[in-house]
Amino acid sequence: MAKKILVVDDEKDIASSVKMLVEGMGYDSTVANDGKSALEMLNKEKFDLVLLDILMPQMSGREVLEKIRASAKLKNQKVAFLSVIQLSPEGKSSIKKLKPVEYFQKPIVDIRDFKIKLKRILS
Numbered sequence: 001m002a003k004k005i006l007v008v009d010d011e012k013d014i015a016s017s018v019k020m021l022v023e024g025m026g027y028d029s030t031v032a033n034d035g036k037s038a039l040e041m042l043n044k045e046k047f048d049l050v051l052l053d054i055l056m057p058q059m060s061g062r063e064v065l066e067k068i069r070a071s072a073k074l075k076n077q078k079v080a081f082l083s084v085i086q087l088s089p090e091g092k093s094s095i096k097k098l099k100p101v102e103y104f105q106k107p108i109v110d111i112r113d114f115k116i117k118l119k120r121i122l123s
Contacts, residue, residue, distance in 0.1 A: 003048040003122045005029045008038040008064065009082070010056040014106065018051060018082065021108070025115060027122070035059030039067055042074055048122055051104070054083040065098045078121060082106055 005022050007029055009015040015031045022029045030047075032038035035056055042050070050068075054061035061081060068074045080102035087095060087103070095103070101121050108114045 002026055002028045004046070006032060006038060006041060006047040006050045008032045008035065008050060008056075008061070009053040010034055011053075018108070021111070021114070022118070025118065035061070035064040038064055042068065042077065048078065049101075050077060050079045051082045052079050054081055054085050062095070062098070065100065069098055080104060080121065
């Protein structure tokens with residue numbers, strides 16, 4: 001059975017391209033276009049990984065991950081940030097406390113590197 005990835009990004013074209021990329025690697029993927037939808041999906045079904053944008057309206061990726069870590073059911077969910085934000089050392093430190101498994105920079109320029117890291121996370 002293929003590993004399942006939840007792609008969370010408010011920019012539909014980015015979510016669609018990431019979905020195509022991971023499906024091209026043989027993974028199943030589902031898209032959520034906001035944090036609230038992502039949390040609802042996570043409470044209904046099991047995902048092997050969440051690729052989570054940070055900058056989203058209503059609820060940021062950081063807030064989504066804080067809710068995931070605070071949930072008894074979801075606290076061990078693997079989450080990787082996928083964001084355009086260039087983090088400062090302080091930002092990296094505060095993000096590390098939420099235990100993301102990886103931080104991918106958007107746009108994904110080095111697709112080979114992205115695929116290698118994704119396979120490592122999901123193995």
